[in-house]
Amino acid sequence: xxxxxxxxxxxxxxxxxxxxxxxxxxxxxxxxxxxxxxxxxxxxxxxxxxxxxxxxxxxxxxxxxxxxxxxxxxxxxxxxxxxxxxxxxxxxxxxxxxxxxxxxxxxxxxxxxxxxxxxxxxxxxxxxxxxxxxxxxxxxxxxxxxxxxxxxxxxxxxxxxxxxxxxxxxxxxxxxxxxxxxxxxxxxxxxxxxxxxxxxxxxxxxxxxxxxxxxxxxxxxxxxxxxxxxxxxxxxxxxxxxxxxxxxxxxxxxxxxxxxxxxxxxxxxxxxxxxxxxxxxxxxxxxxxxxxxxxxxxxxxxxxxxxxxxxxxxxxx
Numbered sequence: 560x561x562x563x564x565x566x567x568x569x570x571x572x573x574x575x576x577x578x579x580x581x582x583x584x585x586x587x588x589x590x591x592x593x594x595x596x597x598x599x600x601x602x603x604x605x606x607x608x609x610x611x612x613x614x615x616x617x618x619x620x621x622x623x624x625x626x627x628x629x630x631x632x633x634x635x636x637x638x639x640x641x642x643x644x645x646x647x648x649x650x651x652x653x654x655x656x657x658x659x660x661x662x663x664x665x666x667x668x669x670x671x672x673x674x675x676x677x678x679x680x681x682x683x684x685x686x687x688x689x690x691x692x693x694x695x696x697x698x699x700x701x702x703x704x705x706x707x708x709x710x711x712x713x714x715x716x717x718x719x720x721x722x723x724x725x726x727x728x729x730x731x732x733x734x735x736x737x738x739x740x741x742x743x744x745x746x747x748x749x750x751x752x753x754x755x756x757x758x759x760x761x762x763x764x765x766x767x768x769x770x771x772x773x774x775x776x777x778x779x780x781x782x783x784x785x786x787x788x789x790x791x792x793x794x795x796x797x798x799x800x801x802x803x804x805x806x807x808x809x810x811x812x813x814x815x816x817x818x819x820x821x822x823x824x825x826x827x828x829x830x831x832x833x834x835x836x837x838x839x840x841x842x843x844x845x846x847x848x849x850x851x852x853x854x855x856x857x858x859x860x861x862x863x864x865x866x867x868x869x870x871x872x873x874x875x876x
Contacts (some may be wrong), residue, residue, distance in 0.1 A: 567869050568666065575863060575873045578855025582836025583874055586615045594641040600633055615834075616806040618841030622746045624655055642672060649875040656843055656867040664851070666699045670795070675707070675753040677761045677786065677793040679746075681779065681820065682800035683812060687828035687854060689718060689847075691800050692762050693725025694862035695852070700731055704759040708732060709749030710735035711742040711782060714766040714868035722764055726860075732756070742766065743779060743785040750789035763794070776819045798824045798851065801842070804833035813846055828854035831861070839870065 567575065593607035596673055599654040605626055614623040628651040639647070669676045678695075682688045696706045708726050712718035726733035732796050734749040746763050753761045765782065768775060779797075786793040799822045801809040809827070816822055830836050843850045843865075850865045 562798065565653050567866065571863065572869065572873070574858075574861060575869060576853055576876060578831040578853075578861070579836050579873050581832070581834045582615070582830065583876065586611065586836035586837065586874070587662040589614060590644070597641050597646075600629070600641055600647075604644075605622060605630060605633075608644070612837070615837035615842065618807070618810060618836040618845060621655075621841040621844040622803060624844065627652055627654065645875055647870055652840060652875075653868055653871045656840070656871070663866065665866055666866055667695075667702055669699075669704070671781075672792075672795060675750070675758045675761045676795050677750065677753075677763065677790060678765045678796045678798055679765060679782065679786075679794035680800060681765050681816060681822070682767055684715070684718075686800050686802040686805075686812075688712075688767060688800045689725060689764060689828050691828060691852070691854065692722065692764055693729060694854075694859055695762060696725065696731050696760075697729040697859050698862065699760045700729060700804075705756065706731040706760045706762065707749060707753040707756060707758045708733040709745055709761060709763040710750070711745040712764045712766045713738055713740045713742050713745060714768065718764065718766075723790070737741050737770055743782045746782045747789060749783045750786055750793060754789060762792075775849040779820045779838050780803070797821055797822050799848075800826045800828060803827045803830040803853070804835055806835040806838055809838050810842065813842060817846065817848070822848055824849050824851040826850075826852040826854070826862075827865075828862075830854060833854045836874065839865070840874075843867065 589611040592602055593611050597604055609622055611624050678697045679687055696708060699706045704729055707721060708731060710719045710733060714799055719735050723733055734752050736745050749761060749763060799816050801812055827839050827850060830853055852862050853865045854862050
């Protein structure tokens, strides 16, 4: 179908293919067992396919949508062979994701704003939040943008130290205070510094605690309110980072964070080390929030802009 025209560079596409290899292999192993000895897509095959999709962390609700679409196609076409199932899945999942406003970009970019574009990054500890910030900073800088980092996760000294390492590695300035400082104060200082430096992008790290949603919501609300004293419409993007290797736990974290604060974009990390890459399909479909970035490797360039067509093409290649 015309869905799958070449968009990414060859090198970027190869990285994506490699990053999704474990997920793809696991999925097709399950799929081939499900259709073994069967030539026609019938109710039994669809039941088995449903199990394959759910066990591949696509999620129940998204799986049911995909099955409904394939059932409708079988009814329309009257006969469909199991040898066609791979291509049909590619087309129907791409079609499903096309109905949401996610994954159209091909390269890192930010909208035009009056002053610095402010990204506030949220997520529990251990999901790759600081690494994502560092890789984003590197890519924005390579795109010719002036970047400032803010270490507003003052709950852990390690978080401040880790962000400093990335600031040094990427050669971008960082604003920080001591561990235990008021996160809103760090955010305020960061935005003032960014304005004074005529920065293009500000990326603010925040604490990853989720044990008390009320406290989390109050803290993030305070950080936002203080930011707006410097830049009236900040933050322009509240990005939730999720660890793709946790599968259904990533869904749960997304539910809890979106209940606690307004999340405007998602980044799904660590897809290269897991067979749970199907979680991106489910998260992209279930949460009406754009998946902006996916992590498909440890290299500094391996945080990729999420493009649903390239993702589905690699997953079902």
